[in-house]
Amino acid sequence: RAWCRTEQASHSLCRGAKHLYIAKEGGTHALELDNVKNSLRVFDGALTCCRLKHKDMVCCDKERLVLPMLSVYANLRRQQKLGEKNKKISILIEEQTAKCFPTHFDFVTENNQGLESIQRRPLFGNLVQKMKEDIDAEALCVMSHSESVWSGSDESSDIRPSVKSTLTNCESMDPDRYFDSERIMHLTI
Secondary structure (H helix, E strand, O other): OHHHHHHHHHHHHHHOOOOOEEEEOOEEEEOOHHHHHHHHOHHHOOOHHHHOOOOOOOOOHHHHHHHHHHHHHHHHHHHHHOOOOOHHHHHHHHHOHHHHOOOEEEEEEEOOOOOEEEEEEEOOOOHHHHHHHHHHHOOOOOOOOOOOOEOOOOOOOOEOHHHHHHHHHOOOOOHHHOOOHHHHHHHHO
């Protein structure tokens, strides 16, 4: 199931697979390497919307998963830029990038007469490559995980000066850097 893979992949990309377990007869066991590889291939997983041939739907769940999966992968790239661990997951992703981030998929529908229609739709296209290039080129403007944004426990507290300086110096994330207007409309339908 794609949604289970999404949860496992998100955890693996953000925290590594070290603490992922599977329940088996006799207790829980660490997730094996093959299972980790499979979980990273989210878009190979089964989706109910695809099984039902997108009846009364204009968008597939695969399309809805593009931005979240791109986001957790970008997080992994930034962690590595800061020298943080999780290299094993990065290697697994690099070995199977096309499977983890497919450029397109077939949106299958069925009309009232039972005739199938197949429409090739974009998924990641070249977004992964563009994101990698941007992250590799961006100025170091990411705080380490150990810094806290708030100077006190009260949410209304001022942001610490070092963080305020970091946020001011960073470029804002402009979605047009990754998507053209047609792609944005396509994803938000």
